[in-house]
Amino acid sequence: MIDVSAEMVRYPNTGRFLMSRLRDAMSEEEKADLEGMVRDIRWIERPTRLVARGDICDHSTMLIEGFVLRTLDRDGGRNAVSFHVPGDFIDLHGFALKRLDHNIDTVGPVKIGEVSRAALNEVMRDKPNLARLFWFSTLLDAAMHREWIMTLEQLTTPRRIAHIFAEIYRRLWMVGLSAADGFDTPLTQSDLSEMCGATPIHINRALRDLREKGLAVFDRGRVVIHDPARLEAFASFSPDYLYGPWSLAYGRQAGDFI
Amino acid sequence: MIDVSAEMVRYPNTGRFLMSRLRDAMSEEEKADLEGMVRDIRWIERPTRLVARGDICDHSTMLIEGFVLRTLDRDGGRNAVSFHVPGDFIDLHGFALKRLDHNIDTVGPVKIGEVSRAALNEVMRDKPNLARLFWFSTLLDAAMHREWIMTLEQLTTPRRIAHIFAEIYRRLWMVGLSAADGFDTPLTQSDLSEMCGATPIHINRALRDLREKGLAVFDRGRVVIHDPARLEAFASFSPDYLYGPWSLAYGRQAGDFI
DNA sequence: CGAAAATTTGACGACTCTCAAGTCGAGTGG
DNA sequence: CCACTCGACTTGAGAGTCGTCAAATTTTCG
Known part of the structure; x- marks a missing residue:
């Protein structure tokens, strides 16, 4: 098992990505590649809609610190369909889907970085192993969605x-x-x-x-x-x-x- | 827009895959590749659990005819978390996740075919465009999950x-x-x-x-x-x-x- | 301090569950 | 062909969960 704090020293912006999941399937080179892809790192203090349903996604976002909700608007309100914690690559879905079917809203102060669509296309072309890990991370979201459905139906x-x-x-x-x-x-x-x-x-x-x-x-x-x-x-x-x-x-x- | 019935004549087992979505982004060669990957085509008449939660997925399944439910077991019953219609590649998730977190259950008579893990690994390595379409199709599932969550929370x-x-x-x-x-x-x-x-x-x-x-x-x-x-x-x-x-x-x- | 947001409580009605008891339809054996 | 059987469907009554409306309290922050 990799030590989280040591990883955060080496990769301060992406050290939590897939930690305790498949991070041990990443080479140091891949970790460095990913770290290098994250740009425009910044804190956002107030609750903010990072991406709105229907927006064209020209970049994807790495959540470095803080919490984020995926939401769907409703007559006079919002519904949350999932949430994210630091280390989550929060709108990779948008990369493959082009436009998102939902919103990405911050809840407390968050620290984020952006990965451009161009950089992701490059990964798709030239770094198949990293691409597979990105796919895997989106499937984790789907698995969590399923569990949420079960709890809503059941509990x-x-x-x-x-x-x-x-x-x-x-x-x-x-x-x-x-x-x-x-x-x-x-x-x-x-x-x-x-x-x-x-x-x-x-x-x-x-x-x-x-x-x-x-x-x-x-x-x-x-x-x-x-x-x-x-x-x-x-x-x-x-x-x-x-x-x-x-x-x-x-x-x-x-x-x-x- | 591609004609469905013409497509089914040419690709009887996979002609509905991504139809009306990104099928028009597939070359005829890719369509033929996919068609050729589907083996062991058969009808299953009675409700059957095709894959159980935790099973190792050594192949993925193409749904050719009929309906399928993704379910999670519960004390004394089942909950359905999504359903599938003909043309859906129903457990690609299992390919990337290795084991499935849920069950795949047929409801009426279904016609299915299997794609081996080896064939999918080959696609991953050598056919990046087809691989991206597979990724896309799993993200469609995630988008449908989110909509289900919203309806359960709201309606x-x-x-x-x-x-x-x-x-x-x-x-x-x-x-x-x-x-x-x-x-x-x-x-x-x-x-x-x-x-x-x-x-x-x-x-x-x-x-x-x-x-x-x-x-x-x-x-x-x-x-x-x-x-x-x-x-x-x-x-x-x-x-x-x-x-x-x-x-x-x-x-x-x-x-x-x- | 004052305003806005977040939290807490009460009363009543709507939605949904459980338990119980049927009816209807397709397939089977006589 | 008909009685039988089993699963699917239908209906009723009472109880529990949850929403709505209204209002009070506490916390946060400028």
Whole structure:
């Protein structure tokens, strides 16, 4: 297993990409290539729509620090369909699809960098192994989408929130950003309501429920989880779909690119 | 626009792949390559689990005729997270992910063919344009997942069913399999309940609602839609996310592979 | 301090589930 | 041809989850 902080020293902008997943399938040259592709690095403090549905994507974005939501607009509001943590290459979809079917919205302060479409086309042409890893990273998104669909079909709001907390906790852990007893997040209760398809009022009651059950305490930017195993059991959470080191198959077969 | 039936004469097993999407970006040589990759073509009459969660994928499957569901198991049941129509390359995800995080279940009689992992690795190495199209087709799945998430977060069951009917209608239309006034499907009310995260009982009431409103009539394998525009309005359905000829951007940019 | 955003609580109604009990349709054996 | 059987479909009643409307409280930030 690669050490996250050492990787961040060497590759400060892309060191978390696929960390705890297939980063160990990247050569140092490929890591350096990727790091070199990221330009125009900057912080964005306020909630901002980085890409709007229908925009032509002439670049893709690497999320270096902070949280981002993929959203779809709705009459008078938004729905969140997924979220991203540092190390995610957040709109590779836009590269292959040309235009995005959804929006990319920041939630707290974020640090991002941009990779131009030209650079990505070059990867497609000349760096097939890196291209395969990019493909893989978009399929991770699809796997997470499927799990979200299952939770929406299956779980009540308290359990769905628990599932989201468990997923964030695991994903932050993979990129070295979780604490032993929880994590920090800029998400508000209103953001959670957009992720659950519930009203903020109902979210508030569901959070009270989790607090009273001793499963998780959400308090303005900090989620405290005393017993992750109990939280995950409550949410019927299994980390397989994240394809991390716990996962279905952590490894490759001979002859495979990825 | 390519003619579907002519394409099916030339490529009987893969003629519907990406039809009405990026099939016009495929050369005849690529189409022939793909057709030649599909082996072991056969009909499966009864509902069957083609791939189970966790299975190692040593091949991917082309759906030639019939309907397939992607499902996740649940305590005592299934949830459907997406469905597939003829022409879909249904477990390319498994190729890149090695093992699937979900199951692939047939619903009615299906005709399928298999593409070996070895053949796909060869495409990855030697046919970058075809590889990009494969990537694109997996991103279509992700876009459909996102739309499903939105409908689950947002719509009541009658509207969600309407959305599913509208999506099926459009997708069948793209591959030349819809009628003017609806479509045939092997889906049962029980299948619909797994797609909506609702009970079969509630689905039954929701279908009655759609029937009484004159929006759609579901009757044992046949869905009749008299006024698609009204149905789509009721479901807040917009076909953009299918990236078909109605879509956000139907076209390519200079220098792009796909 | 004052304004705006985020959070919290209560009451009531709508949507959906569970449990229970049927009806209808296609295929099978007599 | 008909009774039988099984799965699919349909209906009713009561309970739980969640949304809407309204309002109060706390926190954040200029």
